[in-house]
Amino acid sequence: MAGVLVFQGVTGSTGNGVQPDGTPGPVKARANTEQLATSGDGRSATLEQRDAEPFSMLGVTWTDPAAHVPGAVEVRTRSVGSGQWSRWLRLDGDSGQGENGAARGGTEPVWVGPSDGVEARVRSGGSTSELPAGLRLDMVDPGSGKVTGMEPAAFAVEETDEPLPTDSPSDSGEPTQSTTEPSAPASSEPPTEPSVSEPPAASETPSDSPSPSVPASETVSPTPTVTVPPAPPSTAPQPPVTSRAGWGADESISPEDPGYLPGEKVKAVVVHHTAESNTYTCEQGPAVVRGIYAYHVKQLGWKDLGYNFLVDKCGQIYEGRKGGIDRPVMGAHAYGFNAETTGISVLGTYTDAAPPQAAMVSVARIAAWKLGQYGVNPAGTTTLTAGDSGRNYFGKSWAKGDQLAFPVIHGHRDGYNTQCPGNALYTQLSTIRSWAAGPVTGLAIKSVTGSVLSGTTYYAKAAVTVNWSATTPASLISKFELLVDGKVAATAAGTATSAKATLAVGSHKVTVRAVHQSGTTATTAAATVVADATVPTFTAKPSLSLRTGTVGTTAVPLALSWKATDGAALKEVRLTAPVARTYGPTTYSAAHTAKSAAATAWRMTAYDRAGNTASASVTGTPVILQESSAARSGTWATKSSTSYLGGRSYSSSTRNASLTWTFTGKSAAWVVSRASTSGQAYVYVDGVKTATVDLKSSTTKYRDAIWTKTWTTSAKHTIKIVVVGTSGRPAVTTDGLVYLK
Numbered sequence: 001m002a003g004v005l006v007f008q009g010v011t012g013s014t015g016n017g018v019q020p021d022g023t024p025g026p027v028k029a030r031a032n033t034e035q036l037a038t039s040g041d042g043r044s045a046t047l048e049q050r051d052a053e054p055f056s057m058l059g060v061t062w063t064d065p066a067a068h069v070p071g072a073v074e075v076r077t078r079s080v081g082s083g084q085w086s087r088w089l090r091l092d093g094d095s096g097q098g099e100n101g102a103a104r105g106g107t108e109p110v111w112v113g114p115s116d117g118v119e120a121r122v123r124s125g126g127s128t129s130e131l132p133a134g135l136r137l138d139m140v141d142p143g144s145g146k147v148t149g150m151e152p153a154a155f156a157v158e159e160t161d162e163p164l165p166t167d168s169p170s171d172s173g174e175p176t177q178s179t180t181e182p183s184a185p186a187s188s189e190p191p192t193e194p195s196v197s198e199p200p201a202a203s204e205t206p207s208d209s210p211s212p213s214v215p216a217s218e219t220v221s222p223t224p225t226v227t228v229p230p231a232p233p234s235t236a237p238q239p240p241v242t243s244r245a246g247w248g249a250d251e252s253i254s255p256e257d258p259g260y261l262p263g264e265k266v267k268a269v270v271v272h273h274t275a276e277s278n279t280y281t282c283e284q285g286p287a288v289v290r291g292i293y294a295y296h297v298k299q300l301g302w303k304d305l306g307y308n309f310l311v312d313k314c315g316q317i318y319e320g321r322k323g324g325i326d327r328p329v330m331g332a333h334a335y336g337f338n339a340e341t342t343g344i345s346v347l348g349t350y351t352d353a354a355p356p357q358a359a360m361v362s363v364a365r366i367a368a369w370k371l372g373q374y375g376v377n378p379a380g381t382t383t384l385t386a387g388d389s390g391r392n393y394f395g396k397s398w399a400k401g402d403q404l405a406f407p408v409i410h411g412h413r414d415g416y417n418t419q420c421p422g423n424a425l426y427t428q429l430s431t432i433r434s435w436a437a438g439p440v441t442g443l444a445i446k447s448v449t450g451s452v453l454s455g456t457t458y459y460a461k462a463a464v465t466v467n468w469s470a471t472t473p474a475s476l477i478s479k480f481e482l483l484v485d486g487k488v489a490a491t492a493a494g495t496a497t498s499a500k501a502t503l504a505v506g507s508h509k510v511t512v513r514a515v516h517q518s519g520t521t522a523t524t525a526a527a528t529v530v531a532d533a534t535v536p537t538f539t540a541k542p543s544l545s546l547r548t549g550t551v552g553t554t555a556v557p558l559a560l561s562w563k564a565t566d567g568a569a570l571k572e573v574r575l576t577a578p579v580a581r582t583y584g585p586t587t588y589s590a591a592h593t594a595k596s597a598a599a600t601a602w603r604m605t606a607y608d609r610a611g612n613t614a615s616a617s618v619t620g621t622p623v624i625l626q627e628s629s630a631a632r633s634g635t636w637a638t639k640s641s642t643s644y645l646g647g648r649s650y651s652s653s654t655r656n657a658s659l660t661w662t663f664t665g666k667s668a669a670w671v672v673s674r675a676s677t678s679g680q681a682y683v684y685v686d687g688v689k690t691a692t693v694d695l696k697s698s699t700t701k702y703r704d705a706i707w708t709k710t711w712t713t714s715a716k717h718t719i720k721i722v723v724v725g726t727s728g729r730p731a732v733t734t735d736g737l738v739y740l741k
Contacts, residue, residue: 025248026250026251026252027142027144027248027249027250027290029140029141029142029143029250029253029290030053030140031138031140031141031294031298031299032053032055032138033138034050034052034136035047035135036060036122036136036137038135043131044122044123045135046120046121046122047118047119049118050117050118050119052118053139054114054115054116055112055115055116055139055141056112056140056141056142056287057109057110057139057140057142057276057288057294057295058077058109058112058137058138058140059091059107059109059110059299060075060107060120060135061104061105061106061134061138062104062131062132062133062136063105063132063133064104064105064132064133064134065103065104065105065300069107069124069131070124070125070126070129070131071122071125071126072125073091073107074089074090074120075089075137076089076119077089077117077118077119078116079113079114079115080113080114080115080116081114091107091110091275092107092108092275092418092420099300099302099306101301101303102300103300104299104301105132105300106300108274108276109292109296111288113279120137138299140291140294140295142288142294143248143287144287227260228260228323228327229260229328230264231326231327231373232373232374233373234373235372235375235519236368236369236517237517238369239317239365240317241318241319241366242286242316242318242319246286247285247286247290247319249322253294253297254297254322256303258304258321258323258324258327258329258330259323259329259330260330261328262339263339263340265328265374266340266341266370266371266373266374267340267382267384267408268337268341268342268382268406268407268408268410269341269342269367269378269410270333270334270344271346271429272307272344272346272411273355274345274346274348274349275349275420275422276288276348276349277348278313278348278350278353280347282312282313282314282316285314285347288312289305289310289320292310293305304321304332305320306332306333306343307320307321307331308320308321308329308331309343309344309345310344310345310347311344311346311359311363311366312346313346313347313355313356314359315356315358315361315362317362320343326373328374329342331343334412335387335388335415336388336390336400337386337387338387339385339387340384341384344363345421346359346363349422350422350423350424350425351419351424352422352423352424354424354428355424355428357473360428361475361476363432364378364433364436364473365475365476367409367436368435368437368518371408371409371436372518376408378433379434379436379437380408381406381408382405382407383404383405383406384403384406385402385403385404386398386399386400386402386403386404390416391417392413392414392416393416393417394413394414407429409429409433411429413426434472435476436476437516437520438520439520439521440472440514440516440522441470441522442471443468443472443524444469444525445466445467445468445510445511446468446469448465448466448529449464449465449467450463450464451464451529451610452571452609452610454571456528457528457529457530458529459529459530459532460503460529460530460531460532460610461531461533461611461612462504462531463500463503464500464501464503464510464529465500466482466498466499466501466510466512468497468512468524469497470514474494474495475494475495476494476516477494477514477515477516478517479492479494479514479515480492480494480499480512480513481512481513481515482499482510482511483510483511483513484503484510485508485509486511489501494514503529503531504531505531505532505533505534506530507529507530507531508528509526509528510526510527510528511524511525512524530568531610532568532608532610533610534566534567534568534612535566535608536564536570536607536608536612536613536614537564537565537566537606537614538562538564538606538614538616539564540588542560542561542562542604542617542618544558544559544560544561544602544620544740545559545561545708545710545740546559546622546667546705546708546740547669547705548705548706548707548708549591549704550701550704551645551669551671551703552703553596553624553645554595554596555593555594555595556593556622556624556738557669558592558593559589559590560589560602560618561589562604562616564606564614566606566608566612568609568610569609570585570606570607570608571585573587573605573606574604574606574607575590575602576604578600578601594622596622596623596624596738597621597624600619600620601619602620603615603617604616620740621741623665623741624736625661625736625738625739626645626648626736627659627734627735628648629661630650630659630736631659632657633657633658634654634656634658634723635652637651637652638650639651639733643673643703644702644735645735645736649733649734649736650733650734651733651734653725653730653732654723654730655723655730656722657722657723657732658720658722658723659721661718661737662716662717662718663716663717663719663741664715664717665714665717665740665741666711666713666741667710667739667740668710668719668737668738668739668740669707669737669738670683670705670706670708670719670734670737671704671706671734671736671738672732673701673733673734674695674696674706675696675700676697678694678695678729678733679724679731679732680693680724680732681695681722681723681724681732683707683719683721684718684721684722685709685717686718690709691707692724693721695733714741
């Protein structure tokens with residue numbers, strides 16, 4: 001295979017991302033290039049299918065850095081692992097960033113995973129448009145470093161509209177930077193920085209905080225050529241950031257000093273995606289960053305990686321362009337607007353695929369921290385000065401020097417004619433702004449453990465656990481405060497979803513206040529929680545009485561009555577014996593049956609909404625007095641049938657014939673048989689006539705308790721029934737009397 005091999009060596013390093021002492025170190029990248037064959041009319045170019053040295057990232061570049069491809073750039077690759085060829089992958093036809101002094105123009109680089117075969121084709125989009133000269137395919141192997149188990153990636157990359165040509169393509173609105181590199185990198189000691197950049201100490205000053213990307217012993221530039229701006233403190237905490245040494249940056253390929261924003265202030269954040277595969281693993285993130293770095297520097301001729309920060313789909317943040325993550329470093333990510341912005345790029349393509357929440361959270365965190373250094377509201381708008389004429393994705397054009405309004409956090413497409421950061425990520429920028437700026441959103445009380453909810457009020461004894469949720473990710477929340485009647489009762493970490501409190505007796509308004517990392521606060525709607533330590537009261541103890549219905553020796557009809565109340569709110573009353581039943585707070589009686597001649601205990605428990613309880617019980621014994629146990633007068637005939645109590649009953653049609661029972665109890669029921677020919681009877685209680693009972697029934701009934709009488713206390717009573725002798729239907733048939741003792 002014909003091509004140019006680019007190989008960099010680093011003195012004092014193993015070249016695989018590990019220093020001799022075991023600390024992180026630079027990782028060598030390799031690049032192969034293949035020229036594309038251009039057609040005679042200059043409107044198409046191809047690279048025939050062929051084998052290649054292993055690579056994981058590629059792009060198509062051309063000679064003139066100011067030119068662009070007015071058509072489709074497509075490649076397909078062969079996976080090292082499976083040997084299968086991918087589908088055709090369309091590349092973004094313009095990197096859309098621009099670095100003063102760039103050696104070549106090119107597409108966005110694309111991560112394709114370990115590959116060893118390639119094919120490319122480029123077609124002009126217009127009938128007269130010619131492709132730029134010097135088209136070639138650049139294939140980058142970012143080196144393994146600490147990354148292992150790399151797998152082939154799938155493809156899903158955006159198409160990009162053509163940018164508006166300008167007369168001064170190299171003028172991006174930033175100070176000119178020299179791109180002259182020494183013939184060989186100066187020797188240096190290996191970097192000793194940690195793999196994760198931590199927030200600077202409060203006492204740190206620029207003089208004692210050299211750029212984290214260049215070790216103190218570096219001798220590339222004996223005399224500093226730039227003044228390092230101060231690192232102001234931020235109103236937001238710094239998230240963990242993997243330093244350049246941490247992802248294995250080979251600093252020897254980018255020896256120039258960093259540049260800083262002319263105004264030394266970041267006014268806005270530009271969000272990008274890298275238009276690559278989304279199937280890389282978390283472990284491959286550093287390799288993807290190294291590949292972009294190598295492509296920007298060695299293939300396009302930029303001084304350094306274009307983005308200030310990069311974020312992988314797992315949420316890991318990487319330091320991009322060197323110069324100090326806490327300094328206003330000039331990037332090369334937003335043509336015409338680099339001089340006032342910082343660039344954050346999410347690894348992957350999000351034209352259609354939704355960005356992972358982990359990545360969105362990290363973009364919000366690093367944006368909030370960076371903007372917080374300069375007092376810029378992430379949810380606000382800002383005015384930027386165009387460093388060159390241009391046009392954005394939405395067709396808006398401007399001239400060099402124009403003042404343009406942008407959201408403080410905006411997408412690359414807002415300031416350049418590109419689909420970047422993809423439709424799916426672009427639509428999430430409002431969420432990212434909200435997360436970065438605060439206050440906490442979606443905050444709501446979900447439940448109060450240790451209580452019972454009735455309507456809109458919670459009832460508890462005293463100790464409760466208030467549970468809440470929020471849509472703002474926990475890493476952006478400083479703390480939660482549980483407020484009871486407006487006063488802080490408990491404080492919890494930003495990762496918490498609950499807190500405990502002990503309430504005094506009475507009604508309380510409970511809220512949860514969330515403190516965003518910016519200091520802004522949000523408070524839930526108030527929940528009413530009533531603390532109730534008083535047990536319910538049985539204002540009417542359970543009592544039993546006989547009721548009408550069919551009587552059997554194993555099932556005598558009873559009525560159970562009670563009344564319970566509570567100072568706050570009664571929830572229910574439960575019957576626990578001899579059967580289990582639950583009754584509402586306004587139910588005061590229920591129908592039951594009990595076995596005759598057996599003492600039965602009826603136990604009840606009242607529950608209030610807070611869970612306090614009170615118990616009460618009553619015991620009763622239903623007793624059946626057969627008709628034969630009554631004192632008789634007049635004529636009575638004995639009738640036999642299995643339908644009668646005890647198999648027998650008395651019947652009389654004689655006027656004034658009577659039966660009298662004497663007993664000691666508190667409730668009584670007269671039991672009869674009934675038919676259409678049944679007559680009437682008088683009922684005397686303790687010698688006083690109290691009722692006239694008609695036994696007539698359209699259907700035949702046996703053992704029917706037709707009349708009942710209940711007293712407040714148990715005492716000795718007599719019940720006498722007298723035959724009326726009703727004309728045409730004088731018969732009265734009785735099965736006996738039941739009383740309750």
